[in-house]
Amino acid sequence: MNHASARPESGQPHQVIIVGGGAGGLELAAKLGRKHGPQCVTLVDSRPIHIWKPSLHEAAAGTLDIYQEGLSYLMLANLCGFTFALGEVQAVDRERRTIQVAEVRDDQGEMVLPERQLPYDTLVLALGSESNFFNTPGAATHAVTLDSTENAEAFRLTMLKAMVQVDQAKVHDPSAELDVVIVGGGATGVELAVELHEAGGIVAAYGLPNFRADRDLVITLVEGGPRLLGPLPEKIAKAAHERLTDLGIRVETDCRVAEVREDRVIAADGREFRSNLCMWAAGIQALPLMASLGMPVNRVGQLIVNERLESPDPHILALGDCCAVPMGDGKRTVPARAQAAHQQASYLAPKLTARIRGREEPTAPYRYRDHGSLVSLGQDAGVGSLMGRLSGRGLFVSGTLARLMYMSLHLMHHHAVLGLWRTATLALARLLLRRTHPRVKLH
Ligand SMILES: Cc1cc2nc3c(=O)[nH]c(=O)nc-3n(C[C@H](O)[C@H](O)[C@H](O)COP(=O)(O)OP(=O)(O)OC[C@H]3O[C@@H](n4cnc5c(N)ncnc54)[C@H](O)[C@@H]3O)c2cc1C
Numbered sequence: 001m002n003h004a005s006a007r008p009e010s011g012q013p014h015q016v017i018i019v020g021g022g023a024g025g026l027e028l029a030a031k032l033g034r035k036h037g038p039q040c041v042t043l044v045d046s047r048p049i050h051i052w053k054p055s056l057h058e059a060a061a062g063t064l065d066i067y068q069e070g071l072s073y074l075m076l077a078n079l080c081g082f083t084f085a086l087g088e089v090q091a092v093d094r095e096r097r098t099i100q101v102a103e104v105r106d107d108q109g110e111m112v113l114p115e116r117q118l119p120y121d122t123l124v125l126a127l128g129s130e131s132n133f134f135n136t137p138g139a140a141t142h143a144v145t146l147d148s149t150e151n152a153e154a155f156r157l158t159m160l161k162a163m164v165q166v167d168q169a170k171v172h173d174p175s176a177e178l179d180v181v182i183v184g185g186g187a188t189g190v191e192l193a194v195e196l197h198e199a200g201g202i203v204a205a206y207g208l209p210n211f212r213a214d215r216d217l218v219i220t221l222v223e224g225g226p227r228l229l230g231p232l233p234e235k236i237a238k239a240a241h242e243r244l245t246d247l248g249i250r251v252e253t254d255c256r257v258a259e260v261r262e263d264r265v266i267a268a269d270g271r272e273f274r275s276n277l278c279m280w281a282a283g284i285q286a287l288p289l290m291a292s293l294g295m296p297v298n299r300v301g302q303l304i305v306n307e308r309l310e311s312p313d314p315h316i317l318a319l320g321d322c323c324a325v326p327m328g329d330g331k332r333t334v335p336a337r338a339q340a341a342h343q344q345a346s347y348l349a350p351k352l353t354a355r356i357r358g359r360e361e362p363t364a365p366y367r368y369r370d371h372g373s374l375v376s377l378g379q380d381a382g383v384g385s386l387m388g389r390l391s392g393r394g395l396f397v398s399g400t401l402a403r404l405m406y407m408s409l410h411l412m413h414h415h416a417v418l419g420l421w422r423t424a425t426l427a428l429a430r431l432l433l434r435r436t437h438p439r440v441k442l443h
Pocket of ligand 1: 019021022023024025044045046047053054055057087088089090126127128129146187287289319320321322336337338339340341374
């Protein structure tokens with residue numbers, strides 16, 4: 001059955017609007033744009049540049065340059081055949097089937113684009129998520145997050161400045177050090193800890209004569225659960241834990257953070273950790289827009305959709321971190337991961353094609369396939385498991401092979417958007433740039 005036909009009075013083709021050009025939304029816009037063109041498909045994002053979110057910990061450490069890495073949505077729209085609208089979606093009028101896109105101003109406050117109302121026949125929400133501070137006192141004020149490229153870039157610059165300051169301070173005070181506390185021992189926290197450790201060493205080598213990362217950069221990773229990487233197999237968690245402690249990173253498990261202050265992080269059991277910089281990577285929640293739709297959301301604010309990614313409103317679908325999709329057993333929901341967002345984009349493409357063409361929609365439900373998990377443990381190491389297709393059991397991988405596989409996930413995202421040749425050219429160009437650029441962004 002075709003639930004959401006085009007407005008008959010308009011005589012226009014079916015309008016699909018995708019809000020959020022992240023891991024899932026951009027792939028969906030590219031797939032649909034190539035097939036149906038800009039008159040049918042519009043992507044809206046509050047930012048002009050796309051960065052694949054799982055690489056934000058590298059941006060925060062400076063091992064990835066967001067200005068090199070970012071892909072312009074306008075360029076992608078031109079390449080893939082969709083319309084791009086810049087601006088933050090502030091409200092959805094379900095009755096009139098329009099979205100309200102906020103005005104856009106430049107850094108000087110000059111108006112670039114006015115507020116707009118865009119009409120849709122089908123709206124796909126792909127807004128992602130933001131950090132969940134779980135009402136921890138001081139966290140929102142004193143901790144930074146990896147929610148956006150702006151956050152990652154701000155963290156990088158603060159970290160760089162702090163390292164220079166410690167380098168200077170060491171002339172008079174040999175005990176000066178930089179204390180970084182990362183809250184959350186999931187994949188983001190683990191990857192960030194290793195990346196910061198490596199980046200610290202590289203920055204020091206580029207010209208901080210008094211700063212030694214292995215001595216003066218104190219990284220503490222705090223996890224509330226009994227072990228790191230809670231949802232992943234024990235073997236992976238153990239390997240990651242060993243790698244971190246080998247690098248001199250302090251790992252504190254069973255340690256629930258009760259308060260974040262400007263200069264320290266305090267645990268519920270009284271433990272205290274000095275902190276010049278605190279990064280919060282301890283959980284996610286959906287953006288407030290999801291709760292404003294007047295449809296059921298779960299306890300972290302994700303829109304509850306069915307296994308066909310449909311909301312109770314037949315004109316609204318959702319994918320990725322912003323929604324809760326039931327898993328096979330009905331008790332759990334699909335994890336908030338790029339892997340899931342990618343699969344859901346692939347699932348929705350034929351469904352939306354059917355809507356655009358006014359045909360019967362496929363009825364098969366979306367089934368999450370866990371292809372395994374890979375965790376980066378620095379530039380030349382990783383750890384993870386790959387799910388065997390036949391046995392359904394995980395194959396443990398580690399070292400350089402795991403790291404290469406991890407990097408290939410990013411390339412697969414580029415491939416879905418840019419196609420094979422452009423992805424290959426981009427990868428080669430980035431490899432060549434490494435010969436003339438510092439390994440860590442220094443300005
Ligand atoms: C540091 C880090 C490492 C990670 N590593 C992994 C990993 O290794 N593997 C993995 O599977 N997952 C990983 N994840 C999780 C993964 O990034 C997310 O699950 C995935 O990006 C979700 O995709 P999405 O399309 O739902 O949203 P996102 O990729 O977050 O995209 C959301 C988009 O919506 C836009 N947007 C938001 N609000 C508005 C609005 N109001 N109006 C207009 N536009 C809006 C944003 O600008 C953004 O472009 C990691 C996450 C982080 C932070």
